[in-house]
Amino acid sequence: MDAAIQTAEGSPLVSVEAVDHFYRKGSAPNVVVLQDVNLTLGDHEVVALLGRSGSGKSTLLRIISGLMPASKGLVEINGQAVNGPAKGVAMVFQSFALFPWLTVLQNVELGLEAQGMAPAERRKRALAAVDLIGLDGFESAYPKEISGGMQQRVGLARALVVQPQILLMDEPFSALDVLTAETLRTDLLDLWCEGRMPIRAILMVTHNIEEAVLMCDRILVFSSNPGRVIAEVKVELPRPRNRQDPEFRALVDDIYGRMTSKVAGTLAQSKDGLFPGMGIGMILPRVSTNTLAGLIESLAGHPFDGRADLPLLAERAHMEADELFQAAETLQLMRFAELAEGDLKLTVDGQRFADLGIDDRKAMFRHHLVTFVPLAAHIKLVLDERPSHKAPLLRFRDELEDHMSEDAAETTIRNVINWARYGEVFAYNEASGLISLENPA
Numbered sequence: 430m431d432a433a434i435q436t437a438e439g440s441p442l443v444s445v446e447a448v449d450h451f452y453r454k455g456s457a458p459n460v461v462v463l464q465d466v467n468l469t470l471g472d473h474e475v476v477a478l479l480g481r482s483g484s485g486k487s488t489l490l491r492i493i494s495g496l497m498p499a500s501k502g503l504v505e506i507n508g509q510a511v512n513g514p515a516k517g518v519a520m521v522f523q524s525f526a527l528f529p530w531l532t533v534l535q536n537v538e539l540g541l542e543a544q545g546m547a548p549a550e551r552r553k554r555a556l557a558a559v560d561l562i563g564l565d566g567f568e569s570a571y572p573k574e575i576s577g578g579m580q581q582r583v584g585l586a587r588a589l590v591v592q593p594q595i596l597l598m599d600e601p602f603s604a605l606d607v608l609t610a611e612t613l614r615t616d617l618l619d620l621w622c623e624g625r626m627p628i629r630a631i632l633m634v635t636h637n638i639e640e641a642v643l644m645c646d647r648i649l650v651f652s653s654n655p656g657r658v659i660a661e662v663k664v665e666l667p668r669p670r671n672r673q674d675p676e677f678r679a680l681v682d683d684i685y686g687r688m689t690s691k692v693a694g695t696l697a698q699s700k701d702g703l704f705p706g707m708g709i710g711m712i713l714p715r716v717s718t719n720t721l722a723g724l725i726e727s728l729a730g731h732p733f734d735g736r737a738d739l740p741l742l743a744e745r746a747h748m749e750a751d752e753l754f755q756a757a758e759t760l761q762l763m764r765f766a767e768l769a770e771g772d773l774k775l776t777v778d779g780q781r782f783a784d785l786g787i788d789d790r791k792a793m794f795r796h797h798l799v800t801f802v803p804l805a806a807h808i809k810l811v812l813d814e815r816p817s818h819k820a821p822l823l824r825f826r827d828e829l830e831d832h833m834s835e836d837a838a839e840t841t842i843r844n845v846i847n848w849a850r851y852g853e854v855f856a857y858n859e860a861s862g863l864i865s866l867e868n869p870a
């Protein structure tokens with residue numbers, strides 16, 4: 430296997446060495462997104478970069494493709510240091526990134542136009558790519574006239590038409606519905622296994638563990654805050670792979686464990702949980718109180734009785750891994766549950782919550798929220814101190830922006846408001862832009 434990672438010249442197709450990346454954030458400290466990232470991509474390999482959302486996967490792909498320089502470290506393609514858009518590399522985006530005013534064929538041809546190819550040759554190649562990827566008959570359609578699955582096929586054809594050596598894919602299936610995604614995965618794997626795509630290797634980013642096990646030869650498990658490769662898992666199951674196969678399940682389980690293990694996030698992790706940032710600067714994930722309560726109920730009930738294996742729980746609760754992690758970690762932050770070795774376990778309070786009626790649940794949630802979520806406590810304190818018991822949302826959002834990006838600040842403040850509304854601590858009025866105490870004494 431290792432021999433295959435080397436190309437004829439002895440260097441891997443892609444090599445990433447000691448890459449760091451940070452985004453500058455006004456006067457606030459730089460946000461470190463990638464730290465000491467090392468990886469290689471060899472000939473004939475399909476490799477997954479598996480990490481949670483916000484862990485820096487897209488940032489890393491942008492750096493590898495040369496769309497953006499790393500803050501530190503070295504990226505080489507075929508032994509050549511990347512400096513600007515890398516030759517022989519094509520990218521497929523999660524959002525498809527098609528031009529709405531161009532037809533399917535024109536979208537595919539676009540990459541060739543940039544190469545200065547003659548129109549007749551361009552057309553011939555684009556038609557061949559369209560054909561290969563199963564878009565026959567849709568050449569003159571516009572993106573908005575075709576389904577998401579078809580749009581992503583256009584994204585693939587546009588990447589393949591330039592005959593890249595390396596295909597980078599950034600969560601290419603995650604915007605599609607379940608069935609469409611699976612069809613496209615299977616089609617792509619068939620093309621790859623039959624050697625019909627003019628490429629030498631694929632590096633794909635995903636947050637979906639099963640997708641990584643289904644498609645890839647190697648999985649690089651990526652940690653968050655900062656992002657770095659913390660484990661490498663080889664998948665040696667024969668293709669086509671069967672999701673129900675016990676070996677497949679065992680691998681998925683193993684990776685779940687690695688992604689939730691303490692190692693996955695020990696670096697720069699706040700002592701209260703796995704979320705980035707400290708105190709009121711902690712970035713809170715988008716999780717509804719319905720999801721939280723539902724998860725506590727699933728855990729408390731049959732067949733888990735308070736402790737569940739995460740993959741099983743995900744299946745039962747119909748949640749994606751990423752969604753489950755965020756909800757599980759929120760429960761951990763609020764001391765309703767604890768994560769340990771790929772299991773989620775209710776605390777005594779979590780058990781009690783499950784047994785309570787609606788009003789008692791709200792009261793308990795309120796207590797845990799203001800005790801364990803520093804931002805909730807902070808907002809409550811500010812509101813308590815004001816005679817009007819009101820304060821503009823902007824006041825808190827600006828404060829958060831000293832600690833995190835604008836997007837993260839917006840998500841964080843919205844979430845804490847949703848949680849506080851459920852716990853009847855404070856509420857937000859969209860029209861006035863004011864947060865106010867729910868039940869001022």
Ligand code: ADP
Nearest residue numbers: 452462481482483484485486487488489834836
């Ligand atoms: P992923 O693809 O794993 O979800 P990203 O690479 O998109 O992660 O983002 C990693 C982190 O960097 C996130 O916290 C995100 O908010 C931040 N980030 C991404 N792009 C920018 C940018 N252009 N400026 C500032 N912060 C950014």
Ligand code: MG
Nearest residue numbers: 486487488599
């Ligand atoms: Mg991304």
